Amino acid sequence: MRRNDHRAHGHPSWWAFWLHRVSGLLLALFLPLHFLALGQALRGPGALEGFLRFADAPLVKLAEWGLVTLLALHLTGGVRLLLIEFGRASDLRKNWIAGGIGVAFATGLAFALSLLS
């Protein structure tokens, strides 16, 4: 049987699905590392401080911004899904996709500004 390719995927709701899934996957990969890093505190404040100084590197700061943005994206996309599934949406709420992305990047920006302060 024939399979669909990217030409069947070129619409906002599909991209919202893809973004939600990929952001979730990346966050799932990150989360254990996040827990491990915080768990360093068990070795005393020195161990945690050592990790935080490593995290001062610009590349790490960029990654942190990326993760905050991914989390915010996953959140807003998820809220849209919850509203479609539990609310009484009359369409696919594509405007919420745009709004959600906007809010997510605004959150990332707020975080970036805090980081740089």
Place this chain on the structure above:
Amino acid sequence: MQDKTLDVRIWRGQGPDDGGRFVDYTVPRLDSQTVLDVVTHVQRVLDPTLSYRFACRVGMCGSCAMSVNGQARWTCRTHVAKVVGGDGDVLEIAPLANLPVVKDLATDMTGFFDKWARARGQFQGAQTRQDDFARVSPATPERQAADAGIECIGCGVCYGSCDVVQWRPDFLGPAALNRAWTLVNDVRDTARTDRLRAVAGDAGCHSCHTQGSCTERCPKGIAPTLAIAGLKRTVARAAVKGEL
């Protein structure tokens, strides 16, 4: 004067075991021309061995559904000008995705309708011809929900557009679930519990990821995504109440 031509690639395959391949044809390009016109021209003038389905050719029956440039459409309602840009662009015509291919552009819809039955997509009533007519107000939320989905003619475009159908071969699919939703909202129907159980199984509504390709492509403007969301809610509520 040079008559304009259109380059077409049409999927040819002898059956489900034949890998199949695209074959190129050149047809006259006309000002007002549908994709079905193109297929018809190829079969009547260029290659009588081409197999395809159509019936009404006016956008009522859904028989002519095919994959046009990778998107499921009714070919009788798709103007070539809409899917082909400038000269030199190729029009690609293939059978609907996610269905076994019988031959060329004709797919086997058996599985599609089997899933319709598995989702309990049939009305079951308690009245007989001796009883009075049922009185159903069109204004109630239930009837509006049902009316939003009952125009489905089972063309298969939504089913052919859904990734979850491709990833999970058992998934009942948008059309069957949409039909189940219209019946769940039919106050005359007496098979509600059985139907909710049917759509709550592992192949049921909970596998839908709200990709929305079905809603995006439905030629009748139905939103199976929302019907499936309704089923998810209704099944959850019934399960929590212990009805299932």
Place this chain on the structure above:
Amino acid sequence: MAQARRWYWQRISAMVLALCVVLHLAGMVWAVRGGLSAAEILSRTQGNLLFAGFYTVFVLACAVHVPIGLVSIAREWWRWSPMAAAWFARIVTAALLLLGLRAVWGAYAPGA
């Protein structure tokens, strides 16, 4: 019915997480100002029952929500068998609970 259960628990945990994540992100945007130091963090979290309670709920919700999402990906995109995906989910759940609760304890436990 397993899909229905998965869907249900993922949506419930999603609602919990929506709240937790909003609070967490707000907190992080606020906390990260002027740089982070272990002393700063620990001074806020050690002995703080509210902190521990909130993040315990957060970890539990993650431990429910993340494996269910991963199972879908494993079955649909990576074509894993139902059994492989189920074991994957169990391992991820255990890992998140272990590492997450350890992290909460690490930040809460007074004096180190």
